[in-house]
Amino acid sequence: MTMSLSAELWPDVQPETARRLMLAGVEAFAQRGYHATTTRDIAGAAGMSPAALYVHFPSKAALLFAISRYGHEQTLALVENVVAKEADPVERIRLIVEDFVAWHARRHTVARVVQYELQALPEEEFEVVAQLRRRIERIVREVIAEGAASGVFAVSDPHISARAVLSLGVDVARWYSDRARQTPTALGKEYGGLVLRMLGVTPETPVTD
Amino acid sequence: MTMSLSAELWPDVQPETARRLMLAGVEAFAQRGYHATTTRDIAGAAGMSPAALYVHFPSKAALLFAISRYGHEQTLALVENVVAKEADPVERIRLIVEDFVAWHARRHTVARVVQYELQALPEEEFEVVAQLRRRIERIVREVIAEGAASGVFAVSDPHISARAVLSLGVDVARWYSDRARQTPTALGKEYGGLVLRMLGVTPETPVTD
Numbered sequence: 001m002t003m004s005l006s007a008e009l010w011p012d013v014q015p016e017t018a019r020r021l022m023l024a025g026v027e028a029f030a031q032r033g034y035h036a037t038t039t040r041d042i043a044g045a046a047g048m049s050p051a052a053l054y055v056h057f058p059s060k061a062a063l064l065f066a067i068s069r070y071g072h073e074q075t076l077a078l079v080e081n082v083v084a085k086e087a088d089p090v091e092r093i094r095l096i097v098e099d100f101v102a103w104h105a106r107r108h109t110v111a112r113v114v115q116y117e118l119q120a121l122p123e124e125e126f127e128v129v130a131q132l133r134r135r136i137e138r139i140v141r142e143v144i145a146e147g148a149a150s151g152v153f154a155v156s157d158p159h160i161s162a163r164a165v166l167s168l169g170v171d172v173a174r175w176y177s178d179r180a181r182q183t184p185t186a187l188g189k190e191y192g193g194l195v196l197r198m199l200g201v202t203p204e205t206p207v208t209d
Numbered sequence: 210m211t212m213s214l215s216a217e218l219w220p221d222v223q224p225e226t227a228r229r230l231m232l233a234g235v236e237a238f239a240q241r242g243y244h245a246t247t248t249r250d251i252a253g254a255a256g257m258s259p260a261a262l263y264v265h266f267p268s269k270a271a272l273l274f275a276i277s278r279y280g281h282e283q284t285l286a287l288v289e290n291v292v293a294k295e296a297d298p299v300e301r302i303r304l305i306v307e308d309f310v311a312w313h314a315r316r317h318t319v320a321r322v323v324q325y326e327l328q329a330l331p332e333e334e335f336e337v338v339a340q341l342r343r344r345i346e347r348i349v350r351e352v353i354a355e356g357a358a359s360g361v362f363a364v365s366d367p368h369i370s371a372r373a374v375l376s377l378g379v380d381v382a383r384w385y386s387d388r389a390r391q392t393p394t395a396l397g398k399e400y401g402g403l404v405l406r407m408l409g410v411t412p413e414t415p416v417t418d
Contacts, residue, residue, distance in 0.1 A: 031328075046327055058386070063245030116325060117385070119240075159390070160399050168378035174325070174380075182369070190369050198407040 004149030009110060018056040018066075020046045025063045028164055029113045064117060065125040071114030072132035079139050088148030092200055093165070094202055096140060097195045098188035100169040101178055104176065105184035111173035127129040163196065165195050191207055218319060219279055227265040227275075229255045238322045243273055243329040251390045273326060274334040280323030283339035284312055288348050293335030298356030299410055305349060306374060306404045307397035312379040314393035320382035346371055353408065374404050 006019035013019045024046035028037040042061050043053040057063040078099040084090050104111045121129060141162035147153035155161045168191055182190065215228035222228045233255035237246040248269050252262040266272040287308040295301050313320045330338060350371035356362035364370045377400055391399065 001249060032244040034245075035241040036244030144292070157399065158401070160396075161403065163384070164377055164400065164403055167377055167384070170383070171376035172379040175376070187369075190366065191373065194370065194373055194407050197409060198403050202411075 009107065009162075010076055013066070013070070017046075017048070017052070021048070021053055021056055021063060022067055025060075026067055026110050026113050029064065029067075029117055030109045034060075034113075034117045039063075061120075061122050061125065064113070065121060067110065068114055068118065068121060068125075068129050069132070071107075071110055072129055072136070075100060076132050076136050078103060079136055083139060083143065089143050089150065090152055090196065092143045093140075093147065093153075093199065094192040096143070097165060097169065097192040098185075100188075101172055101191045102184040102188035104169050104172040105180070105187050108173045108176045111170075115170050115173055120166060120173070140165055144159075147199065152201060161199060164198065168195065222275070222279070226255075226257070226261070230257070230262055230265055230272060231264055231276055231279075234269075235319050235322050237274055238273065238276075238326055239318045243269075243322075243326045248272075270329075270331050270334065271366070273322070274330060274338075276319065277323055277327065277330060277334075277338050278341070280316075280319055281345070284309060285341050285345050287312060288345055292348060292352065298352050298359065299361055299405065301352045302349075302356065302362075302374070302408065303401040303405055305352070306378065306401040307394075309375070309378040309397075310381055310400045311393040311397035313378050314385040314389070314396050317382045317385045320379075321408055324379050324382055346375060356408065361410060370408060373407065377404065 006016065010019050010022060012015050013022065021042060023039075024042045028045060037060070040050050042060070042063065043050045046053075053063075057066065077094050082092055082095040082099060086095055104115075118129065120125065141158045144153060144155060144161050144165070145150050145158040148155050148158060153161075172187065172191075176184075176187075177185045180187070219228050219231060222231065230251060233251045234246075237250050237254060246269070248262050249259050251269070251272065252259045253263075262272075266275065283292065288305050291301055291304040291308060295304055297319045313324075327335065327338065350367050353362060353364060353370050353374070354367040357364050357367060362370075381396065381400075384397075385393075389396070
């Protein structure tokens with residue numbers, strides 16, 4: 001199970017040993033926090049020696065950076081894919097929210113580390129991740145500004161609206177659990193509707209169902 | 210400065226030494242996480258010996274619990290005050306969001322500990338805090354359901370809407386900093402407007418300003 005989960009989480013990471021260490025890192029960081037976790041803890045949880053960990057990651061910070069960077073690259077890819085395949089601002093925002101929310105629900109443990117351990121990254125690595133975050137936020141802001149310019153959205157400040165849209169998705173990682181009442185996909189759809197209304201889109205069909 | 214800040218944060222806590230320890234705890238937990246912080250670190254930051262800390266808090270967990278409980282009691286009080294003084298569901302939600310968001314922005318370091326270190330609480334203490342959280346969420350849900358019943362809100366699921374409303378506020382603690390573009394009060398007002406639209410309230414005045 002662990003092997004297939006790690007391959008599902010990080011299909012681009014090779015070898016499998018590196019993925020196994022990332023998964024052990026995610027679990028340890030999510031449970032006790034980055035600072036309270038040692039490389040020995042992580043290596044042990046992955047059934048390896050600390051020396052074997054250093055073959056793949058030169059430090060605990062390097063492991064956190066790998067988890068954080070892949071997480072941000074994956075969410076950036078979701079957002080970019082939507083923009084590439086869909087031109088209408090309303091549909092763009094709806095699909096971005098659906099995918100972004102579903103990712104944070106489905107990957108809630110990974111997402112917690114990705115979203116809440118940023119300040120533990122060393123300065124240079126933080127800057128790499130911060131750039132990915134700015135790209136995500138800029139795309140969302142531009143889609144909102146585009147919809148506002150064409151009159152389909154009514155927003156007073158695209159910066160604040162973009163921040164609020166992403167906040168709704170990020171915070172899902174904090175509260176979502178496998179016992180949640182809704183699947184990640186269903187939650188994404190529900191939030192897509194909430195966000196469109198937040199941006200001033202009047203639903204064509206009645207919202208109550 | 211530290212003394213007056215701690216009195217401002219926890220006006221009901223006496224003596225000042227206890228407040229000073231809570232403030233040192235907040236700073237340490239927010240920076241390195243609960244598990245990586247020792248009572249010695251906290252006592253040292255407050256200029257005391259570990260023995261002096263134990264006079265006020267029998268354990269690190271007791272200190273976290275005090276920070277968490279007061280934070281939740283304060284946000285519950287905000288929500289209860291609004292409901293006590295205002296009867297209209299639209300105004301209730303607007304004021305709840307304004308106050309809740311402003312609290313999480315103004316108190317962002319305290320709020321981070323309050324919102325993100327819940328799982329570090331021992332079981333019994335966690336249950337006390339969880340009850341406060343359920344009361345906050347229930348009030349928001351009831352106000353939304355009341356507005357939906359009277360037709361001023363259009364929501365498909367008051368549970369999800371309430372969660373989303375609170376999520377927007379909680380997540381402010383994650384990203385807000387003293388360098389943010391908006392004051393806590395201004396951000397609260399902006400979010401109040403966003404939430405009303407999310408709940409299907411059509412603004413009487415144009416949103417763009």
